[in-house]
Structures are given as structure tokens and as C-alpha cells.
Amino acid sequence: ITEDGEVLGTFYRENRTTASFDEISPFLISALVATEDERFFRHSGIDARALARAVYGLGNRGGGSTLTQQLAKMQFNDPARNIVQRIGQKLGEWIIAAQLERLYTKEEIIALYLNQFDFLYQAVGINSAARVYFNKKPIDLRVEEAAVLVSMAKNPSLYNPRRYPERAKQRRDQVFVQMVKNGMMSEAEKDSLQELPIQLEFRPQSHTAGLAPYFREYLRGYMKDWIKTYEKQTGNDIDLYTGGLKIYTTINAEMQQNAEEAVNEHMGNLQRIFNIIKKDRKYGPYYFDTDPAGKVRKILDQAMRRTQRYRGLKKNGASADSIRTVFNTSIPMTVFSWEGDRDTVLSPMDSIMYYKGLYQVGMMSMEPQTGYVKAWVGGNDYQYFKYDHVKQGKRQVGSTFKPFVYASAIIEKNYSPCMQVPNAKICIEKGEYGLMEDWCPSNSDDEYGGTRSLKDALANSMNTVTTFLMKQIGPRPVIKMAREMGITS
Structure with a gap:
């Protein structure tokens, strides 16, 4: 459940929530009784007339099972393997x-x-x-939907x-009859x-559908x-799927929807831009100076x-040549695209x-005051890509680490956020702090000159000012600050 009260999803082994009789459309009740057991309200579980009709017509004039018997049949998990077992099950159903x-009304x-x-x-x-x-509650079903x-x-x-x-329409029309x-x-x-x-209004329910599927899997x-x-x-057993737990999260449903x-x-x-760029490349998204064919073949x-298809073929004893043939044979499939599933x-x-x-993409938004x-x-889409770039992806933090540098400088040197610093290229020389060569970072816009306040420089992620601060305090205070704020990597 999100912080704003929306249900993100449900963990279940079986997607079932019960409805009481009063929560079910009367159309549904009428259609069910008329079609499956027209004397339901007049028999005591076994309909002798329907049973006789089924026996006399050898099943060609309708079945003999009442709704109550069908409910009883649902209690048998395994289908009968032969006529003897089925007779035994039938007696059990009665x-x-x-x-x-x-026991029940x-x-x-x-x-x-x-x-x-x-x-x-x-x-x-x-x-x-x-x-x-139909994306409805049972009570709201119209007669044709029921x-x-x-x-x-x-x-x-x-x-x-x-x-x-x-075929379904023909059967539905028979229900009307x-x-x-x-x-x-x-x-x-x-x-x-x-x-x-x-x-x-088909909306299949699954763990891959709905808001925040990657978060829900985490x-x-x-x-x-x-x-x-x-x-x-505690010594108490809880089942995640059947224990009735309500899990409250910090996710904001509106923000999550906007993010997705x-x-x-x-x-x-x-x-779309990248597709245009790689359109005329012989090897698609790849670019190698030497042996491009060999390197691309190795990647593929x-x-x-790593595919399930390959592992399945290999497990069944398929040869390398036959596997290669399967992988080079065109078949109908549905693939992901940013415009939606594509057949x-x-x-x-x-x-x-x-x-x-x-x-590929990963995005996470955190409230800085609380975490x-x-x-x-x-x-991109949990149905197709199970790898979670937020939880599993390891990426260089880049400019998101700059606040630690600024905070360290403010504490160590008592700098003010309004302090003016020259916007000029600065180098940290080879050998300093273990550098193997000079490090002279540029601003992303490659513009220099004048001065900038610390708060303005941080807001604009200026590399020149960050380098200036690093030269003033060195890396150790920054490392100490990061550790104190919970960074363990």
C-alpha cells in the first residue's frame, strides 16, 4: 500500500478474493442457475431428473451434475485416471x-x-x-457480461x-436462451x-502488471x-501469501505513475534517435575498430x-548445429518496444x-530529509526485463557525489554557501593522492570565467568548483563524511 493509500499489488499464490452473495450481480446468479442447474433452489444437492436425463441420453442431452456437485468436485485436486477412479469420485461428490x-444455504x-x-x-x-x-466489481456486471x-x-x-x-459469443447467446x-x-x-x-476490458492480474513492479519484487x-x-x-509462523499481511510503503502512487x-x-x-544512428551500421548497436564480426558474434x-531456449535444447540433448538452426529460424513472437508490445x-x-x-533505464526518487x-x-518493463537497475545495477555515482565534497569543505574550512570561487580550469597533478596522470576536469558546457557561489556551482554541477574544493581539503575528509552519512561502498 502506498503512502497515499493506493494498492500497488498483492502477493498471492492464487489470485482470489472472495465475494459474498450480496456482492454478486443478480444477473450472474440468474444466468448461472438457468444454465448450470435450473432446479438448484428445489433440490437437495442431487437432481434426480437431471441425472436420469444424463444417463438416458448418455450425456448428450446435458450433464447431470448440480451446482452443489460441481462445487464438491472442485475439492478433488487430481483428475480421475480411469473409470473406476471416476466412479469413486462421483460417489464422493454425491x-x-x-x-x-x-451445512450451507x-x-x-x-x-x-x-x-x-x-x-x-x-x-x-x-x-x-x-x-x-471487465475491470468491474461482480455486483456491477451487466447481464451480457455476466x-x-x-x-x-x-x-x-x-x-x-x-x-x-x-465461440464464446455463441455460448453466451445460449445462456440467454x-x-x-x-x-x-x-x-x-x-x-x-x-x-x-x-x-x-481485459486487464490481466499478475505480479508484472501495475505500478512499481520492480519495487514490488524487491x-x-x-x-x-x-x-x-x-x-x-517470536516463534509465530507467517505466510507472505496467505497470512493477511498489509504492507505499507513509502512509495507515492502519483509520483510513481509520473516517474513511469x-x-x-x-x-x-x-x-528513436539511437535507432536512426545505428540504422546504417552493419553490426547494429556495436562499433569496433578491429574484427567487428568476430566480436559481435562472441557477444551474441x-x-x-544464457537464454532459457538454449538451456532447454541443451538439456534435451540437441546438437550445436541443431541449436544454431533453431536460433536462426524465424518464428512469430511478441517483443518489447517503447510504443508498446509489438507482434x-x-x-x-x-x-x-x-x-x-x-x-536500458533505472530511476529512483528519494526524499532527502527522510530517506x-x-x-x-x-x-524498461518487468515483463521482459527482470534485471533491476535500481537494486542490482552497479554504476559510477558521478556528480551525485558532489554534495559530499561541498559539505566536507563547508565543515572543514567553514566556507559559506555564498562564498565566491573562480570558475576556471584547475588541475590536480600527477602523483597527488595517488593519481597516475594529471586530472583536469572540464565543465559540461565548457564555459569558464568569472566567479560562482558554492550553492550556485553545486546547483549547476560545475566540475571546476568541485575540483577547487577538493584541492583545498583533500579526499580524506570527503571519505570520512561519506562514511558518517552511511556510504559503505
Whole structure:
């Protein structure tokens, strides 16, 4: 949870949050009963008429399982391997169904069924399904949306509205027919609704989607370590995924959103410029004075060996030549781009070259007064790039270290932030502080002359003034200052 109360995400093994009967759309209840168990409110767990019809028609005239039996079936984790096991399971379902009917009301059984059904795309239960497919709460589903989800009850993979929209529409329209048959809808309403296409607002829930995915992955590791310490100290067990923990963070949702949008816009612009620069290069993003072909081939071969595809082929005993053939054969794939996911046809080796030509990014914003992290962008897109440049990347600190130099000079020499310093090139000579050669840094704008105050020079990251201060105090006070402020590297 962010500091401004937004939910960044949820750690889960199964993306399921329960909904009570009162939180489920009446359209959903009607569609489910009409389609799956039209005598649900009149039987006690086993529908003798439906069972007889199923036996007489050998299953071709509809199934015989009630909603309660289907709920009971969900309690069996492993599918039956043969007819004997299935008969045993069926008997078990009848027994469990009868027990469920004694223990729960009809409304509770419907809620239990909908809360346990797997609607694909990590949408287990009606709460998740309504969010994933329509970005709604279950209570807000319209009748045509409810019918789509109910149509999946027969076979979620077969009637997947995202992959098979036409097939799913046919099944949805059949749900309307059943609702008319059971007096839950008029013919006119059915005819009108059947004219509507399926309109999804598909938002799959995953650990890679949503705000701050890199931060959330870092937080997962942090919390696992915290839980180990907590359990050791208290003797109480906590499960990160099922323990009901609420984790409050310093991330600001608005700042995080702005950071991700800014990174995407800025890096997209830089990438377009870079693509123009490397367009006419034979070896893409690489430039070598000697043996460019050999050096690029070595880089790509190393990258190839780090892929899951290569490791899988190698594990299955594929020869080097056959692996090379696979990596040089074009296949359909989806690749990352700064404009969004792009469907294309590339060979795996070409895709490696493509990704090698992409700029990478890392950004973190911290509140200096408290050290609170407000925004964390660890990379281009967590779905494609798991490497976190904020947490894992090792980079030269560059000008971000200058405040330590200025602070040391102010303390050691009692300088004022308003003190004027010449804006002139200054060298630290070879041999001083162990330098192997003279060090004469330039300003980024290559402009000199006049004087600048310390505060102005720091604000503009002027190398000349920083060098002047370093000559006045030497590196030891700066190192001491950095250590006292928590720098350990």
C-alpha cells in the first residue's frame, strides 16, 4: 500500500478474493442457475431428473451434475485416471454435495462455487474474473457480461472470450436462451442482447502488471527476510501469501505513475534517435575498430547461451548445429518496444540483436530529509526485463557525489554557501593522492570565467568548483563524511 493509500499489488499464490452473495450481480446468479442447474433452489444437492436425463441420453442431452456437485468436485485436486477412479469420485461428490446442502444455504453455495471457479489468466473466483475481464466489481456486471463469465463454466479454455470470441459469443447467446426458458428474460431482451458483441476490458492480474513492479519484487524479497527474522524472534509462523499481511510503503502512487510515464516518454525519444544512428551500421548497436564480426558474434553467442531456449535444447540433448538452426529460424513472437508490445516475426538470434540495441533505464526518487523512497523504476518493463537497475545495477555515482565534497569543505574550512570561487580550469597533478596522470576536469558546457557561489556551482554541477574544493581539503575528509552519512561502498 502506498503512502497515499493506493494498492500497488498483492502477493498471492492464487489470485482470489472472495465475494459474498450480496456482492454478486443478480444477473450472474440468474444466468448461472438457468444454465448450470435450473432446479438448484428445489433440490437437495442431487437432481434426480437431471441425472436420469444424463444417463438416458448418455450425456448428450446435458450433464447431470448440480451446482452443489460441481462445487464438491472442485475439492478433488487430481483428475480421475480411469473409470473406476471416476466412479469413486462421483460417489464422493454425491456425499459431499449432500453435506454441503446441510451445512450451507443455497446463497452460500452459489457464492462458494463462484469464489472457487478458475476463470483463467490467474482469475480465480468471481471477484478476480470481473476485474480481469471487465475491470468491474461482480455486483456491477451487466447481464451480457455476466453471461460471458457463466458461459465459461462449461469449459473455460474452450469458451475463453479473449482467445475465441466467436465461440464464446455463441455460448453466451445460449445462456440467454436458457434464461428465457427459465423465465428470467423475455424473448425481446434475448434478441436484443444477442446482437451485442462481447466487449472486454481485459486487464490481466499478475505480479508484472501495475505500478512499481520492480519495487514490488524487491519488497517480496525484503519481506521474506523480515518474516524469517520475525518467526525466529517470536516463534509465530507467517505466510507472505496467505497470512493477511498489509504492507505499507513509502512509495507515492502519483509520483510513481509520473516517474513511469516520464521514463517511457524520455527513453522512447532517445531510442528513436539511437535507432536512426545505428540504422546504417552493419553490426547494429556495436562499433569496433578491429574484427567487428568476430566480436559481435562472441557477444551474441554468449547471450544465446544464457537464454532459457538454449538451456532447454541443451538439456534435451540437441546438437550445436541443431541449436544454431533453431536460433536462426524465424518464428512469430511478441517483443518489447517503447510504443508498446509489438507482434512480429524474428529468429531468436535476431531478437537477441534487437534487445541488445535497446536502451536500458533505472530511476529512483528519494526524499532527502527522510530517506523515504517515493518512486522506483527498475527497468524498461518487468515483463521482459527482470534485471533491476535500481537494486542490482552497479554504476559510477558521478556528480551525485558532489554534495559530499561541498559539505566536507563547508565543515572543514567553514566556507559559506555564498562564498565566491573562480570558475576556471584547475588541475590536480600527477602523483597527488595517488593519481597516475594529471586530472583536469572540464565543465559540461565548457564555459569558464568569472566567479560562482558554492550553492550556485553545486546547483549547476560545475566540475571546476568541485575540483577547487577538493584541492583545498583533500579526499580524506570527503571519505570520512561519506562514511558518517552511511556510504559503505
